[in-house]
Amino acid sequence: MSAGVGVDLENLWIRFGDFVAVRDANVNINGGDFFSFLGPSGCGKTTILRAVSGFLEPSDGRVLIGGNNMKGIGPNKRPTALIFQNLALFPLMKIWENITFSMEIRGASAKERRKRADELLDMIALPGQGDKLPSELSGGQRQRVAIARALCAEPDVLLLDEPLSALDLKLRQHMRTELREIQQRVGITFIYITHDQGEALTMSDNIAVMKAGVIDQIADGKTIYNDPSTAFAASFVGENNVFRGKVKRVMGNEALIETNRSGDLVARISSANQGRMKEGEDAMMFIRPEAFTLAPEGASGDHFVTAKVNHEEFEGNAFNIFMEGEGGKELKVSIPNLGQSFEDHTGQNITLEYETNNAVCVPAGELAAE
Amino acid sequence: MKNFSFMRLSLWFYLAIFFAYLLGPLVIMSVTAFNSPGFPRMTPWECLTFEWFGALFSDERILNGIWNSILVGFGTVILSVSMGLAGALMLTQIWPKLRATYYTVIIAPILIPGVVLGISTLVFWDRINRMLGLGADSFLSNGLFLTIIGQSTFIASYCMLVLVARLQRYDIALTEAALDLGATHAQAFRKVLLPFMKPAIASAAVLAFLASFENYNTTTFTFGEYPTLTIELAQKVRYGITPAISALAFIIVVLTVFAALANEANLRRKELVAKARKEATVEELSSGRIRMPGFLSSNWAAVALVVVACATVVVVGTATVYSPQQCIADVQEQKRLETEERINELRRQRDLRRQQQQEAEQGNAAEPNQSQPTGNNSGFGNVFAPSALSGEEEEASEAEEAPSGNNSGFGNVFDPGSLNSGQDN
Numbered sequence: 001m002s003a004g005v006g007v008d009l010e011n012l013w014i015r016f017g018d019f020v021a022v023r024d025a026n027v028n029i030n031g032g033d034f035f036s037f038l039g040p041s042g043c044g045k046t047t048i049l050r051a052v053s054g055f056l057e058p059s060d061g062r063v064l065i066g067g068n069n070m071k072g073i074g075p076n077k078r079p080t081a082l083i084f085q086n087l088a089l090f091p092l093m094k095i096w097e098n099i100t101f102s103m104e105i106r107g108a109s110a111k112e113r114r115k116r117a118d119e120l121l122d123m124i125a126l127p128g129q130g131d132k133l134p135s136e137l138s139g140g141q142r143q144r145v146a147i148a149r150a151l152c153a154e155p156d157v158l159l160l161d162e163p164l165s166a167l168d169l170k171l172r173q174h175m176r177t178e179l180r181e182i183q184q185r186v187g188i189t190f191i192y193i194t195h196d197q198g199e200a201l202t203m204s205d206n207i208a209v210m211k212a213g214v215i216d217q218i219a220d221g222k223t224i225y226n227d228p229s230t231a232f233a234a235s236f237v238g239e240n241n242v243f244r245g246k247v248k249r250v251m252g253n254e255a256l257i258e259t260n261r262s263g264d265l266v267a268r269i270s271s272a273n274q275g276r277m278k279e280g281e282d283a284m285m286f287i288r289p290e291a292f293t294l295a296p297e298g299a300s301g302d303h304f305v306t307a308k309v310n311h312e313e314f315e316g317n318a319f320n321i322f323m324e325g326e327g328g329k330e331l332k333v334s335i336p337n338l339g340q341s342f343e344d345h346t347g348q349n350i351t352l353e354y355e356t357n358n359a360v361c362v363p364a365g366e367l368a369a370e
Numbered sequence: 371m372k373n374f375s376f377m378r379l380s381l382w383f384y385l386a387i388f389f390a391y392l393l394g395p396l397v398i399m400s401v402t403a404f405n406s407p408g409f410p411r412m413t414p415w416e417c418l419t420f421e422w423f424g425a426l427f428s429d430e431r432i433l434n435g436i437w438n439s440i441l442v443g444f445g446t447v448i449l450s451v452s453m454g455l456a457g458a459l460m461l462t463q464i465w466p467k468l469r470a471t472y473y474t475v476i477i478a479p480i481l482i483p484g485v486v487l488g489i490s491t492l493v494f495w496d497r498i499n500r501m502l503g504l505g506a507d508s509f510l511s512n513g514l515f516l517t518i519i520g521q522s523t524f525i526a527s528y529c530m531l532v533l534v535a536r537l538q539r540y541d542i543a544l545t546e547a548a549l550d551l552g553a554t555h556a557q558a559f560r561k562v563l564l565p566f567m568k569p570a571i572a573s574a575a576v577l578a579f580l581a582s583f584e585n586y587n588t589t590t591f592t593f594g595e596y597p598t599l600t601i602e603l604a605q606k607v608r609y610g611i612t613p614a615i616s617a618l619a620f621i622i623v624v625l626t627v628f629a630a631l632a633n634e635a636n637l638r639r640k641e642l643v644a645k646a647r648k649e650a651t652v653e654e655l656s657s658g659r660i661r662m663p664g665f666l667s668s669n670w671a672a673v674a675l676v677v678v679a680c681a682t683v684v685v686v687g688t689a690t691v692y693s694p695q696q697c698i699a700d701v702q703e704q705k706r707l708e709t710e711e712r713i714n715e716l717r718r719q720r721d722l723r724r725q726q727q728q729e730a731e732q733g734n735a736a737e738p739n740q741s742q743p744t745g746n747n748s749g750f751g752n753v754f755a756p757s758a759l760s761g762e763e764e765e766a767s768e769a770e771e772a773p774s775g776n777n778s779g780f781g782n783v784f785d786p787g788s789l790n791s792g793q794d795n
């Protein structure tokens with residue numbers, strides 16, 4: 001589906017003085033995609049978005065929208081609309097004036113504007129609220145007005161800068177589905193910025209994981225979750241247990257890792273790193289908490305982990321077991337609650353089993369901060 | 371408990387003193403505008419009169435001064451507010467490291483004495499005028515131009531302070547949002563930033579106008595052919611002060627009260643409207659049938675405004691039909707009697723003393739009562755009416771001297787006919 005207008009970043013560098021905010025980013029965003037940039041606070045997500053919308057000139061490299069180089073084209077001439085991190089609704093204008101500001105600029109009559117505003121208000125489920133002021137709306141309603149205002153400009157690319165971060169959890173989850181629906185209805189390219197991996201995974205066609213100005217991996221959500229290409233991506237997206245060690249042996253697309261604490265364990269080499277992991281090099285292995293099952297006591301082998309249980313908790317849908325792990329970090333195991341009986345293991349050693357396919361190894365690298 | 375009530379008492383006492391100090395002079399001055407004596411005074415109360423207002427409005431120079439002040443005021447408002455706005459915007463745009471220095475530089479005119487600004491404005495523009503080879507009657511040496519320019523040098527800084535305070539609460543993302551939606555920089559400025567700044571621009575304009583209106587020490591060097599009200603007043607006071615000036619003060623006080631109440635009433639109304647909007651349903655809002663609060667409902671400022679307006683109308687109405695002539699005549703008559711009595715009394719005392727002197731045979735003593743009247747008045751030029759000092763002897767001697775042209779010091783500010791010379795005292 002390439003109906004919409006795509007966006008390409010080619011060797012994009014952005015520097016503030018000596019500080020490099022974005023380092024050599026290469027991204028191809030297909031037209032009509034819902035594309036997310038996911039990364040921790042301060043990694044340069046907003047900076048990329050500002051370069052796409054035209055508020056920042058790249059220090060190096062190019063921004064292409066629909067194949068056209070955007071160099072020297074101001075934000076008011078680009079086919080993009082930005083939804084700001086703090087929404088930036090005009091506080092002194094009524095809602096309908098806010099929504100149709102772009103039409104006012106183009107010289108549309110008040111009657112036309114009113115009509116279009118009513119259509120958009122219906123679309124965002126706020127019918128008849130056009131005469132209020134932004135301060136008279138709730139946070140979620142304001143959010144939707146900001147979306148309507150951006151859509152009213154009929155952009156080819158809609159840029160959203162953490163638009164849900166100010167909302168409470170319930171509303172955030174509701175808005176996720178709503179945003180996705182809107183995107184599918186209007187069919188334009190959405191570039192979405194977030195530090196919330198849940199948001200990125202649920203809404204996006206493709207995700208770019210960023211770390212301190214560098215893009216680590218670009219893929220769809222399932223790939224990023226199951227087949228991370230770096231230690232950072234593996235530890236940032238979703239919960240993960242890390243095992244450090246060295247590559248002992250490479251067997252096709254599997255590797256035997258000599259871990260520091262748990263003996264030799266076997267893992268799948270993530271697809272981006274196949275053929276690149278050499279014996280004797282430092283490696284990291286990741287296994288998700290839900291990938292473990294309890295094994296009979298004393299079982300041993302290259303897909304069994306034994307450790308002492310620190311404490312346990314019951315979370316409703318799962319039992320969580322916290323065991324002694326590496327470097328002061330606990331090893332977390334989630335056993336789904338299917339109504340089975342579950343005895344307390346605190347203080348005991350227990351043995352866990354995993355399937356090789358559910359363990360992934362990558363070259364050693366920086367982990368995401370907790 | 372006792373201690374507490376003492377604290378409260380002293381607090382009230384303090385407040386009373388504070389307000390007396392603040393408002394006392396204004397109140398007294400306002401009262402003197404309605405008292406008939408030719409020197410502004412509150413006691414003794416003689417006759418209620420409105421003639422000083424008449425005198426004020428028939429004084430060409432004062433009227434001309436007011437007109438000039440208004441011209442200068444408007445010019446200064448336009449120039450200072452636009453310069454202040456530019457300065458404030460610049461402050462937000464400038465390179466952060468330079469910001470503190472820039473701020474100091476742009477605030478400096480407030481700290482420089484107005485006299486210096488006045489002289490330097492004069493010198494500077496005179497130089498430019500000469501450099502351009504223009505004559506003494508060129509636009510650049512025009513009093514109106516120079517006064518506006520001179521006052522704006524520091525009033526623009528005041529305006530900038532007011533505007534910066536508002537600008538600091540402006541989210542630059544709003545301008546970016548406008549640009550992003552296709553607006554040009556000019557459109558973003560006009561449609562987003564300017565409306566946001568409007569309240570501050572209004573305050574800055576009022577501030578600039580008042581600062582310009584009351585300015586004396588810069589203007590005194592630059593006014594040229596356009597003496598403003600303050601200049602005219604200062605020149606007038608040199609020759610003596612009359613209640614016509616109190617009348618002017620009273621008018622200014624009333625206008626100020628009006629403006630303050632109107633502003634307050636307006637603010638309150640906005641609050642009430644906002645509340646009504648909040649409580650209104652969507653249908654009411656969109657159909658425009660929302661019930662807005664009445665102008666007077668639960669708005670004390672609006673009520674006070676109406677009351678003051680009514681009072682003004684009544685006073686002006688009274689003033690047009692009221693004539694204090696009878697009262698003034700009565701007071702004159704009474705005074706004449708009192709004065710005569712006092713003169714007689716003095717004569718009697720003098721005779722008595724002379725008798726005593728003769729009896730004691732000390733004929734060389736000087737006559738203090740006769741030497742004083744001639745020497746007393748001239749030195750003060752009537753600015754300080756000697757009667758205010760109300761020494762018994764002086765008053766008497768003043769009365770003796772009065773018929774011989776006491777009024778002359780006031781010029782022809784008011785019609786001498788309505789004021790009998792003896793009544794002045």
Ligand SMILES: Nc1ncnc2c1ncn2[C@@H]1O[C@H](COP(=O)(O)OP(=O)(O)OP(=O)(O)O)[C@@H](O)[C@H]1O
Binds near residue numbers: 040047
């Ligand atoms: N105008 C600027 N001048 C200097 N440094 C800047 C500027 N704008 C951003 N930076 C730096 O660039 C880095 C990336 O900033 P950016 O705003 O893109 O972060 P972000 O990923 O959007 O973070 P967040 O999730 O907190 O919004 C930060 O370290 C920031 O300090």
Ligand SMILES: [Mg+2]
Binds near residue numbers: 047
């Ligand atoms: Mg950001």
